[in-house]
Amino acid sequence: MFDITEIAWWNALYQLVAFGVLLLLLKKFAFGPVMNMMETREKHVADQIASAEKNREESEKYLEEQREAIQAARMEAKEIVENAKKMSDQQAQDVIKNARLEAERMKDNAVKEINTEKEQAISALREQVSTLSVLIASKVIEKELDEKEQERLIQETLKEVGGNL
Numbered sequence: 001m002f003d004i005t006e007i008a009w010w011n012a013l014y015q016l017v018a019f020g021v022l023l024l025l026l027k028k029f030a031f032g033p034v035m036n037m038m039e040t041r042e043k044h045v046a047d048q049i050a051s052a053e054k055n056r057e058e059s060e061k062y063l064e065e066q067r068e069a070i071q072a073a074r075m076e077a078k079e080i081v082e083n084a085k086k087m088s089d090q091q092a093q094d095v096i097k098n099a100r101l102e103a104e105r106m107k108d109n110a111v112k113e114i115n116t117e118k119e120q121a122i123s124a125l126r127e128q129v130s131t132l133s134v135l136i137a138s139k140v141i142e143k144e145l146d147e148k149e150q151e152r153l154i155q156e157t158l159k160e161v162g163g164n165l
Helices: 004-142 147-164
Strands: none
16 A cells, blocks of 8 residues: 555645646746736726826816916907997097087078178168168158158158068
8 A cells, every 4th residue: 555645745746746837837828918918908007097197287288278368358358348438438529529510610600691691681671771761752852741741651651661571
């Protein structure tokens, strides 16, 4: 029979050699590809993290640029509104000024026209008074009448002339 100690050593040595061969085989065919796959996966995750960090930084930069652009647009819009308000105020003042000048000019023209017509009316009235005076004088000269008759004649002439006015 076999000695128990002898079998255990051979068996242990056999198992150690088999374990070593198994480790070499695993290292060559399993651990190598698994480790390569793990390294590839680790590199891919690291690249994704770096890319995400880069994208986050770019997004924050873009967001800040957008905020600045919005602020600039608000300031520009405010300036445009203020300029438009100033221009409209100036135009309103110009319109009022022009309207006042036009009204003053029209008033002056109307006063001149009224004065001209007044002068023409006074001139016409003087002419008619002169004509009346001459007419009355000629009628008085034609007829030597008493005072009542002269008064009646003057009133009659005035009525005739008054109807012609």
